[in-house]
């Protein structure tokens with residue numbers, strides 16, 4: 334494609350600007366995107382979409398992609414939870430209504446041996462500050478704080494960039510002066526993958542009802558791998574929360590890797606529940622009296638989840 338053709342496609346298909354890109358490490362970024370239109374109305378926990386043209390460059394070191402004829406003029410879009418840096422300056426919570434941008438927390442997927450070749454993230458990681466992008470005009474999703482009552486305990490459990498919507502919900506709880514206990518466990522491979530660690534540490538000092546629990550499964554020197562499921566069965570989660578995991582007063586939010594979440598299949602006729610293997614957090618929690626949301630019947634329980642793939 335010629336430079337003129339690319340410029341014309343960008344002009345026609347893009348409607349937003351990446352006003353800041355912070356690389357937490359070479360494979361992890363926090364990107365702020367300012368739309369040309371007013372920031373869409375939304376609730377903390379929801380997601381929007383980002384898109385780039387297949388004509389854009391891919392960052393190096395990623396799985397090779399072969400495009401079908403005609404694909405190079407198309408746009409690839411993916412869903413992204415809206416994230417939040419929570420503080421605008423040390424000790425001061427953001428006033429998000431003053432912002433005209435949205436924050437995203439994105440990991441580079443370099444390869445996917447079992448499925449489609451990653452199309453969007455290798456292009457997002459080739460972007461520079463000031464570059465143009467496509468932002469979906471609608472922000473949507475069921476993963477919100479709606480079911481949480483004042484005084485409830487709130488437990489956020491995530492893998493990788495799954496902490497993004499939790500950060501935004503956490504900001505909302507703190508801003509509203511939530512009195513219940515809040516625990517936020519983030520499970521990553523290496524400590525360098527904790528993109529908001531300093532913010533969480535500062536929040537813990539400022540808000541006595543907030544506990545942040547980072548877990549790294551592959552960090553050298555950490556003797557024992559701890560997965561989120563183990564945290565619950567060992568009782569450590571309750572110790573960290575400082576309260577029993579009481580289904581009547583606790584909401585649990587799960588986001589990220591579908592294997593950690595473990596969404597069961599419910600047979601509509603018999604009501605039977607089949608849990609996936611390996612055991613996910615939903616099975617562990619339902620064994621302790623919790624009930625997960627069921628999208629098909631619009632049932633709202635006390636375990637809410639967002640799967641990233």
Ligand SMILES: Cc1cc2nc3c(=O)[nH]c(=O)nc-3n(C[C@H](O)[C@H](O)[C@H](O)COP(=O)(O)OP(=O)(O)OC[C@H]3O[C@@H](n4cnc5c(N)ncnc54)[C@H](O)[C@@H]3O)c2cc1C
Nearest residue numbers: 411412413414438439440442451452453454494497641642
């Ligand atoms: C509702 C929703 C919200 C999402 N929010 C985020 C977000 O805030 N941040 C984010 O990084 N991703 C998020 N995702 C995943 C995102 O939509 C893309 O799938 C991901 O960025 C990879 O895009 P891709 O085109 O490069 O590869 P894709 O073709 O989309 O994915 C290829 C493979 O990459 C793996 N993968 C996808 N996402 C991740 C991930 N986050 N971490 C590790 N492996 C992954 C899966 O094995 C997947 O099959 C979200 C997905 C959904 C459905």
